[in-house]
Amino acid sequence: MREFTDRGVTLRWSEAINADGLNRVLVEAGPAVSSHDTVRLICSENGGPERAIRGWPVLRDPQTGFQQFTAILPSVIQEKSLSWRPVLTSGGREYDPGPEEAPEAAAPPTPAKPSAQSPVLEHVAKFVVPFTSNFSPSGETPDGIWLHFAIKEGGTVEGPHLKGTIEPIGGDWMRVRSDGVGLLHAKALIKPSTGNAPILFEDTGVCDFGPDGYAALANGNLPASAPVRLAPRYLTSNPHYSWMNRLQGFGIGEASLSDITLRFDVYSAKGTSDA
DSSP, rough: OOOEEEEEEEEEEOOOEETTEEEEEEEESSSSSSOOEEEEEEEEEEOEEEEEOOEEEEOOTTTOEEEEEEEEEEOTTTOOOOOEEEEEETTTEEEEOOOSSSTTTOOOOOEEEOOOOOEEEEEEEEEEEESSSSSOOOOTTTTEEEEEEBBBBBBBSSSSSEEEEEOOOEEEEEEEEEESSEEEEEEEEESSSSSOOOOOEEEEEEEEEEEEEEHHTTTTOOOOOEEEEEEEEEEEGGGGGGGGGGGGGGEEEEETTTTEEEEEEEEEEEEEGOO
16 A cells, blocks of 8 residues: 655555456545545546546544545556546645656647546446335326336345445336336435445436337336436435435436336446546
């Protein structure tokens, strides 16, 4: 583990750890000034332009005052290399170890134009949410067919940043339009593996039953599965997961109607403005 100290503040960071196929790193910083301290990873591919990746707070040691952060490094192709360093922002000051060496044959900087850059998707967790088989269809109304799916036991959350189970509380309220698109609105509680406070999550999104989905549902029939696209948000007082209060997730998955289970992966999108 490498170490850097400046003005009484110390940064320690590990080399990349391969976990779940991702290059995950761990950074310790402290003593912390406040709970609002942040860490960014400054990355450069083959000595090229630097970009910042946000670190997620993991836990804080009350005895030493050190805060731990974790982050996922971007992937690079085999013939290229990636250099990185952590930068701490604490009490309005930055603590930056600086690059180890200047890039070879670096060209003088030119006035930069704002460039479009694709967002970087970071995997947060995979969700498996089972529902009871009685989904209470409303029948045809002037505003489509309403369905209510109640969550049952057995739900899980598994990912590099979040692990836990889903409490058998809450459910999904869905309105299926005449074109076969279901507009879902779900609320549930996550019981995380760390800390006692639960995490409330709220999903909105679409479930596409197909062009004939409305007519099939009106006749009491459902397809075996349907793709879903979700926009989940989270709320918690759990200090281990306070970073989730700022997260706008993007979920991609499938509603399996043969066993009434929703399976989806949640990602966090990082853009150029998230430095």
